[in-house]
Each structure stands twice: as structure tokens, then as C-alpha cells.
Amino acid sequence: MFRTFRGGQSGGWRVTSMSPVTGEPLPFMPALSVTDGEAVALPLVPSRNAWRLVGVPSNLRYTERAEKQQLESVQAGLGRLEATSAALIPIRKSAAWWELTQEERRKIFEDRSHHIASSMRFLPAIARQLYHCRDLGEPFDFLTWFEFSPAHASLFEELVGMLRRTEEWSYVERELDVRVVKEVLSA
Numbered sequence: 001m002f003r004t005f006r007g008g009q010s011g012g013w014r015v016t017s018m019s020p021v022t023g024e025p026l027p028f029m030p031a032l033s034v035t036d037g038e039a040v041a042l043p044l045v046p047s048r049n050a051w052r053l054v055g056v057p058s059n060l061r062y063t064e065r066a067e068k069q070q071l072e073s074v075q076a077g078l079g080r081l082e083a084t085s086a087a088l089i090p091i092r093k094s095a096a097w098w099e100l101t102q103e104e105r106r107k108i109f110e111d112r113s114h115h116i117a118s119s120m121r122f123l124p125a126i127a128r129q130l131y132h133c134r135d136l137g138e139p140f141d142f143l144t145w146f147e148f149s150p151a152h153a154s155l156f157e158e159l160v161g162m163l164r165r166t167e168e169w170s171y172v173e174r175e176l177d178v179r180v181v182k183e184v185l186s187a
């Protein structure tokens with residue numbers, strides 16, 4: 001139920017870059033581990049050699065039926081063998097965003113920013129999963145995770161570049177961009 005992303009000294013993914021896009025960064029760590037658990041274990045002491053972010057997959061908030069069907073017909077799941085590149089992009093939106101009503105947010109998210117409509121063409125190359133963490137008292141509202149093959153790296157840059165220019169993104173007050181590659185164990 002809880003997915004934990006831990007930046008530290010070991011893990012299944014090697015961190016290639018950590019770019020602060022907006023707001024306060026997190027310290028660079030060489031490795032990222034991604035684990036699932038039924039409960040969140042509190043770190044015993046805050047560590048200078050690690051950071052930890054937790055989120056839960058949740059229900060859809062904005063996606064309408066036709067969009068859901070369209071997404072399901074083209075999207076790929078996580079864990080594809082060829083998808084050895086990934087990005088963890090934690091995002092926090094501003095108080096102004098959260099003060100809007102659900103209807104007002106949907107207007108900005110889709111009617112004016114076309115988050116779903118414009119992102120559709122990046123499927124199935126980019127596999128994705130959204131985790132919510134606003135209600136867990138975490139420093140971010142969302143943890144977004146994307147997996148793709150190295151051949152689609154520039155396609156992914158195009159996608160994030162496009163979304164960051166939308167009206168929706170004017171409400172993003174903290175964003176980090178952590179890029180990783182799958183650790184391959186050689187014999």
C-alpha cells in the first residue's frame with residue numbers, strides 16, 4: 001500500500017542526476033531503492049546519508065470516463081525489461097491550488113493545460129504511476145514515477161518540458177527531478 005522511495009547508499013536504481021526544478025532541493029544520494037509496505041517505518045534518526053519519500057497509489061480525481069478508457073487502451077505497466085531508465089519527480093502544489101474547488105482545478109488541469117490530452121501521445125513509451133502523499137504529512141503532495149527505455153530519453157524531456165510550460169505548473173511550488181538507471185548485476 002505504501003510505496004517508499006529511499007535515496008541513499010544502496011538500492012536497485014543508480015541516481016544519475018538530481019535537479020532542483022523549483023524550491024528547496026534534497027541532498028544528492030548515489031542510489032534509490034523502491035519498496036512497498038503495509039506500514040511506514042519511521043526512520044529512527046534523521047540521516048544525512050539518506051532521504052525517504054512515501055506515497056500511496058490512489059483513486060483518480062480528474063480523469064473522466066472516456067479519458068480513462070483511452071489511457072487504459074494505450075498505456076504500459078511498470079517493470080518492463082527494456083525500461084531501464086526512470087524518473088522520480090516529487091511535486092508540491094501551492095496553497096492557491098488547494099484553495100480552488102475540484103471543478104476549478106479540473107478546468108486548469110485539463111481544459112486549459114491539457115495534461116491528459118497532450119500527454120497521451122507519449123504512451124506507451126513512457127510508463128507512469130502517480131502516488132499521493134499530501135495527506136500523509138509528507139513534504140510533497142505527489143510522487144510521480146516514470147519508466148522508459150534509454151531510446152526514449154529525449155521523448156521524456158519533451159514531455160516534462162511541455163508540462164512545465166502549462167498553467168497547471170504555475171501552481172507548482174516545489175519540484176525535484178531525480179533521474180535513475182537500473183542497476184545491472186554482473187556475474
Ligand code: HEM
Nearest residue numbers: 060061062063089091116119120122126128142144159160
Ligand atoms: C506519460 C504521460 C502522462 C500521462 C498520460 C499523465 C496522465 C495523468 C493523469 C490521467 C492524471 C490525473 C489522475 C487523476 O485523475 O487524479 C495525472 C495527474 C498528475 N500528473 Fe500526469 N501524466 C503524464 C505525465 C506526467 C509528468 C511527466 C508529470 C511530472 C513532471 C506528471 C505529473 C502529474 C501530477 C503531479 C499529477 C497530479 C495532479 C493533481 O492531482 O493535482 N504527469 N497525470
